[in-house]
Amino acid sequence: MTNEQKVGRMHGVPLTERGIDAVRRDPAAGAPPYVNVPWVAGGAPRPMPEDRRATAAFPSGHPLSPSLRGWPAYDTSLLERHQWSPQDGGFAPQALDELIADESRSTASSRPPLTGPVC
Secondary structure, three states, rough: OOOOOOOOOOOOHHHHHHHHHHHHOOOOOOOOOOOOOEHHHHOOOOOOOOOHHHHHHHHOOOOHHHHHHHHHHHHHHHHHHOOOOOOOOOOOOOOHHHHHHHHHHHOOOOOOOOOOOOO
16 A cells, blocks of 8 residues: 555544644645645644643534544644634634635635646
8 A cells, every 4th residue: 555545544633643743844834835824833833731622612512523632732823823713712613615715815826826627
């Protein structure tokens, strides 16, 4: 099995850990690579305190899965920069279509042009 096949089958906590390991190697890397916005602000991760992670929940009240708790255990700066995590440590409610629209506007000028057939 190739490395790409192994990654394709990876999910949950192992996938989150793999992502965090990659960011540890290069915290200043772009997120995504075509945008000059580092994964970790200032190059030094700021983990969410364990007591807050234990009670972290979606705005609906549903708890975060173990894989979703993994990223705040490593760093909260990305969540704060995008206003996905307010000062109280909760998670800001945002509809998926709003999130996509916000991200599209913020990266439109730096995103590589789409090529190939239009679906």
